[in-house]
Amino acid sequence: MSGMEIYATLIAILESGLRLCVPLVFACLAGLWSERSGVVDIGLEGKMLVAAFASAAAAGATNSAVIGLGAGIIASIGFALIHGFAAISQRGNQIVSGVAINMLAAGLTALVGNAWYNQGGRTPPLEGNARFQPLTWPGAETIDQIPIIGPIYAHLLSGHSALAYCALVATFLSAFILRRTRFGLRIRAVGENPAAVDTAGVSVVRLRYSAVIIAGILCGFAGSYLALGQAAGFLTNMTAGKGFIALAALIFAKWRAWPALWACFLFGLLDAVAIRLQGVMVPGIGQIPVQAIQALPYLMTVILLAGFIGKAIPPKASGLPYVKER
């Protein structure tokens, strides 16, 4: 392989890593908001799945990707509110509720998808305006010809769907709001010490519900990207564990927004490398088992959580329902 070919491969892997990390970023930020407010959310997977289904169904019916996205967000908020009701109002077990959300989503989307479209659970393929098409930046094709820098512009910066750029904006907004605004600081406070927030006269319930709804919106983006951006329609169980990878990335990022983006990019990149290396002989090493690379995000998270490299400490009050003292 010549130098240019290696470079082209590198660009291709980075490009596919970027594409694969977009849903992870949205889901990871969703988890960030929820857990920062003290509500543990292992139902990211389920919310993404209902969003993917609803967005594909609505986009197919209206031939509009934007309406699809709206439907995805609404469906995801609906499931987020079930989780919120169980976790905040009913003070139920948040893990149990998350598991329920995931199973409900997996069952319902497959069942309803099959009943509506009769295609074994998938929605009819979407095309044209029903999908978020890649946005080509001005002059991308011409600039692509420039060696070294050209492909970076044409393939890494340009050529992604609008939702991919939204992920970047969402990261910026999440980081900014959680660090700099009163609302954001209160969200974080309620995840660390809800009693203090309550004493200050701020409603714990309202803050936690807003965080859970924001998580719903973000999962709505994540699922819609899967069905309308990455793929062309809904497939049964198309999230395939991405919600849990996002959860792993959240731990990896130690519950912070920008590190979450990097962690998701890293995990997306690993995924891209795994796809690329399928059946490829690497000189000097031989065939690298794809599974070893696929297992890395989970393995790294376990190692990190166990405190062997650094220490990931979750928000203090996460997972605990708040009970007002009387």
Next chain:
Amino acid sequence: MSTPIELPKWADVSLVPILAVIVAFLVAGLVVLGIGENPVKATVLLIQGALGSGEGIGYTLYYATNFIFTGLAVAIAFHAGLFNIGGEGQATMGGLGAALICLNLDFLPWYIVLPLAILGAMALGALWAFIPGYLQVKRGSHVVITTIMFNFLAATLVVYLLVNVIGKPGSMSPETRVFAASAHLPYLHEALAYFGLKIPKSPLNLSFVLALLASAFVWITVWHTKLGYAIRTVGHSPTAATYAGISIGRITLISMAMSGALAGMLAVNEILGVQTRLLLEFSSGYGFIGIAVALMGRAHPVGIVLASILFGMLYQGGTELSFEMPRVTRDMIVAISGLVILFAGALDGLIRRPVAGVFARFLKSGA
């Protein structure tokens, strides 16, 4: 609302979960209605499919066997205050454990290889739960997250081994060779035919007996041994346990290992009993449905066996139903499990409070 909701014990263990299941089924009925089918007709078809024939009952109990194992696994961890959502991974590893024994030793007679294979399934299942337990005790990482990660790790590990190491050479699908006959756990219709009893053919095998024995074992261990007392103390109040001189770490490790061993026994039913080879995704969600079973059965073996039979009926009846009503696929069961987990678990208070209210009124008017 912060005061505990007082209920007579019988209502707590029977009325509340039964009401939760009824609510879950009503919601499921609405879903069936929503996709344009008749829920009453669906229920009748489902019950006929599950219990209408000897074969149907056999299948129902065969599915129930899986749920008993995974339900008990979740329950024993519950008693120690732990949430083991790693049943899928532990079952997968259990399959690997059983397969490793069978692939290497199935030239031996059945009375050696079968017990070893069962122990192999239990051992690797236990290991896959012990490590998250150990990491919680020694390194402070929570078992919930670690067991989720271990589910994926088990899945990728088994895919790797099946593709590269223990898979049948030349086979396109990732699976091992079929084990020798000495390593097959007999079907119940075969076993009973040996004693001259004839029952209809079904995948129901001796694992069902093992599952009932495991239920008895869990009942005795949790309620009638010193260890069980310690487990329940840790689950109820870790501080009280510490004052009583019980090592929380030790109990966590033991409960997780027992939980994992029970989940691993799912492989005894699926791999040794039915598939007689290791293949991918044989655990197909049974580990997660175990959570619903444990919640519904109130973490008591009797409740778990009953809940397992109900879920077995759903599985078997649901399969028959999907032939008669193609619009109602087996995904319905996954949705129903989700609803049961929701109403018997996370939204428990939604049902418990009104019931407690009714009881309070009755007691007042009675006095």
